Amino acid sequence: MMWAMAPAFTIGLDYGTNSVRAVVVDCLDGATLGTSVFDYPSGDRGVTLDARDPHLARQNPADWVEGLRVAIPGALVEAAAHGGERGFQPDRVIGIGVDTTGSTPLPVDAAGRALALDPAWRDDPASHAWLWKDHTGAEEAEAITRTAAEHAPEYLAPIGGTYSSEWFWSKIWRCLKVAPHVFDAAESWVELADWVPAVLAGVDDHRRIRRCVCAAGHKAMYSRAWGGLPSYDFLARLDPRLAELRPRLYDDAWPADRPAGHLSPEWAEVLGLGRGVPIAMGGFDAHYGAVGAGVEAGTLVKIIGTSTCDIAIAPGSEAMRDVPGICGIVDGSVMPGAWGIEAGQSAVGDLLRWWVEGVCEGGDALHGELSDGARRLRPGESGLLALDWNNGNRTVLVDPRLTGLIVGQTLHTTRADVYRALIEATAFGARVIVERLVEYGVPVERVVCCGGVPARNDLFLRIYADVLGRPMLLAGSPQTPALGAAIAAAVTAGAEVGGYSTFQEAQGHMTSLRDESFTPDPKARAVYDELYGMYRALHDAFGRAPGGNADFGSLMKRLLALRARVSGEGQA
């Protein structure tokens, strides 16, 4: 490998829900030399909301462009300041990788320019990007699922059997219905993950925007098995105007080791980088995060943030068995040559944030205080059991129209009790996913965590280890999505300038694990096994169609008895 002699660096850009982060990474060992974060200025921490409709969440593309201008130079300046002994120079940046939230499609004009960048559209939220957590297309998602089940069941198999309101077609169709002026003005729709690389590459024709297989396969029902996107006939069944959009979308989707383009002269100038630096295919934060965390067969990567994404891979070329309720199983979506498997939970950090900030009206200090209070409780001691569905359920029920539930409150229930119960609820939700994967032959022997929540809160990992019954490890990088994007950039550039030739090779050099890990405690695990049984009863009764009800009559008593047992009977 030539880089040992000639230092080489890549930039990873991570477009999150509230901010974009740029990192400058040493291709030799994955070390981060510079980091810069740009908080989106629009809306509520970057998200346009509507008080009348809690399901609406949009994002202003102008924030993303501004983020490029601010975050990349910021990271380069820091790398220059600290990376001298590693031979860092801006002209040693050999590639740029991008990861983003998704499905976050936005309407564009014929040049591929975001409609919302035009002042005429700026104040219309329908012209903005439809952020991953926008659930306004719930009806459309249901209709897509219904229509596919009847006319094209093959479309549903790799996406877990249910098309989500969070995804590409639900959003576009919803836009068509409620904001037809935006739909009509849009020449095409592009995922954020594809749009940013195209901007950097100076693409000025929407037809030349390269679409990644990751977004296409997981969110847009794209597969080579049926020739790309869903057929004209299928879309026409939904709405003829949707079918008319199809030829203005795309026919091919690209794997992660091919370049999306090369840095345009204009952006090279703005950023102080070399012209023509290869830009990797964009990908979802979860996928590149898994790459950056060292995903491999038997290792589930859990990216725990506002929501959670679970990523596993199943190497091999034979077709994967369908896994009901698992939102995506796509060939080559995480890395070339393996089946990428994606699951997720719609609210994890967001659930705690709702409790601490939305209900208790506190801030970071209260997060810490409630963590401390929750840490003092033993499993089962709160007497509470919650469902983690305040933002719907992404896996395995795939139903955004589910809501939260908490049961077991007494007049003595504290905010810390609830805080712990909410963490436990997310752990139970995580267990449902793991059990489903294992049931269908995807081994999960250990879990590597990344994302903001576990890094801040060891209680999370303790509870997860006990609930999942598996060791919980921590990714070495605090920014695995950005690192994964930087790895993709290194692999993409490697093909052009020499270097790593596979993701696995790059991961071997550029990823690591932290020293600490959490292993299950048998006693806590037994309590959680019991609670999990109750969680499943609620989960199945409240999350499923009529007919699945269990015995609720004794549930509260069992909770009380359990609490009494673990607390020791207190009586004068």
Next chain:
Amino acid sequence: MMWAMAPAFTIGLDYGTNSVRAVVVDCLDGATLGTSVFDYPSGDRGVTLDARDPHLARQNPADWVEGLRVAIPGALVEAAAHGGERGFQPDRVIGIGVDTTGSTPLPVDAAGRALALDPAWRDDPASHAWLWKDHTGAEEAEAITRTAAEHAPEYLAPIGGTYSSEWFWSKIWRCLKVAPHVFDAAESWVELADWVPAVLAGVDDHRRIRRCVCAAGHKAMYSRAWGGLPSYDFLARLDPRLAELRPRLYDDAWPADRPAGHLSPEWAEVLGLGRGVPIAMGGFDAHYGAVGAGVEAGTLVKIIGTSTCDIAIAPGSEAMRDVPGICGIVDGSVMPGAWGIEAGQSAVGDLLRWWVEGVCEGGDALHGELSDGARRLRPGESGLLALDWNNGNRTVLVDPRLTGLIVGQTLHTTRADVYRALIEATAFGARVIVERLVEYGVPVERVVCCGGVPARNDLFLRIYADVLGRPMLLAGSPQTPALGAAIAAAVTAGAEVGGYSTFQEAQGHMTSLRDESFTPDPKARAVYDELYGMYRALHDAFGRAPGGNADFGSLMKRLLALRARVSGEGQA
């Protein structure tokens, strides 16, 4: 009636959960001339708690005695200052009435003195009074119910089919088990409602303490139909030592229009009142509160405070039909000559206090703020549905081992949403009771409310009117229990010195209604009918034995659809 010429006044004493109140009332028209409140100094606002056991709630009898010394003179001083034109003089006080919480039994020695007044016992909570809301005797209550169902079903019929952990025998038996030293030291056990009149009358032999039919019939399974308290044999089935206690309790219970005794010289001296003033039989706050609110056939009186008591009467001498789940149907318990019917909810004001003070950690200002926020929501708009069981369910499930449940939370749910949902939950719980009464032939045409909560919060009455579909009226007195006790004193004294000869006659002069009332809004009522259906589904599934489960699978969707409908679909 002679009082128009010779002014006459009575004192009503109201022993609540956190304080005792004394009022001086004009027998002519029920006007309150003086009031004084004494906050109990012990424990947490008068309640001894145990952090290890949320079911424990005890009370220090010393607080009650001190309350007599402070509150009565305080009320007399105020009456003297303001009652001159009505001819008030302390020597015109012709009677004293007492109402209290219950079932609140305490262990006493042979002289009828509270054990806890002895310094040797003072720090042992088991020797204190076992406050109405102490639920430590849940197991004992279940065993009593089970044993009675098998061997003496007649005991269960008038108490709704289930013996409660809040009641006399559950508590005494629990004490026997967990604090046998206290049980052994107790010569007898006395209800607070009987103990205070005995103290005032200077009774120094526990056998001369007159026990009221109200506490005996509603809480101790006393009935003339089977010769008083449960039989020796029945009690021996529970525990032989309990049976040995029986002869040291009582054989007769007294109706409300006979005197409990007459003021002792010592207390007359301390209080500045005439010796030998008649003291009415004590009664529960809810019963005397209903009297003070003007309870009559067709009028349900709802006393809404920390918990809620519903009182109705069914005049007539023919035996009442049993009403399943209604905790008490006792001949003469509310007033002589009518069946007193008692139901209740275990937490109402306490439920809101838990939310505002326990979880949101606010005070009175936050109560007001959340009321304002909740008032701005339309029925159904919160998207939430709660069960009001944080302190168990008293009617119609009669199960203290039930807990709270709230369902429907999103990431946008606010503390005001929850506040409103909790009020609605208590209204739905109230509706279950009203429907059960009506189903069994006790008409409920209107509801008269009293207690602290409705006086402070019109939102409560608005919601209750819409949920119950009946006009909600307000008692004229802000202190109906104390007024009812003063009415009982007037009737008791009437027999001795001339005056009112019946409760009805005294009520006609001494009670009133406030001008404002709340009538159901048809639109709101329709929404609440729909929510109530869901409440009943949760209520029946979570509150009943296996087999009663309903369709939960669609419940959240129906809640969301309902919210969307009442809020108007918000979409750009």
